[in-house]
Amino acid sequence: QSALTQPASVSGSPGQSITISCTGTSSDVGAYNFVSWYQQHPGKAPQLMIYEVTNRPSGVPDRFSGSKSGNTASLTISGLQAEDEADYYCSSYTSSSTRVFGTGTKVTVL
């Protein structure tokens, strides 16, 4: 199972919006609406930010939103804040009942 493809880095100024893409195949991202997004600060455990493409767990700010089209899912952060600087990973359920993570994207707040 190959990792989902994400851009290595994305940057933006405070208050701006950024979008991170996550490209998979018809056996994972394209097959199900079971794409999740995780935020990871250095030295910390991942935190779930989005699940089932568009759902936010309680406590996650509504500046975080998700979408999907075909084999590509996206995470958008609106009104970028300094604390959003972190690594972000997408993840998808697969047709083999396994999971696959994305390659990861480093978000930098300029």
Place this chain on the structure above:
Amino acid sequence: EVQLVESGGGLVQPGGSLRLSCAASGFIVSNNYMSWVRQAPGKGLEWVSVIYSGGNIYYADSVKGRFTTSRDNAKNTLYLQMNSLRGEDTAVYYCARGLYSGSATPFDYWGQGTLVTVSS
């Protein structure tokens, strides 16, 4: 309060074995979907395994046949038995709890991780 605490990591020689533990509190492990995820130093997340509340277990191809996931209901603990270890297994290993009971569940609670180093 939900808590997950991993232990058992350390330095092991190539070909060796190690068993990781994930002690849970605040919920019942056997009633939840639980997963192991690892992260090599400076690298991205890699999914390792998942165990369903009903007992089904699935593994990543990279560990299938070498790693075994199990749980002890009395101790409310999840385990990862790792055999035939290789250098590429060097990573921080996290355990995580499923958000809901479903095969595609994402994972909402994570432990702090335990470092496994495979080196001679």
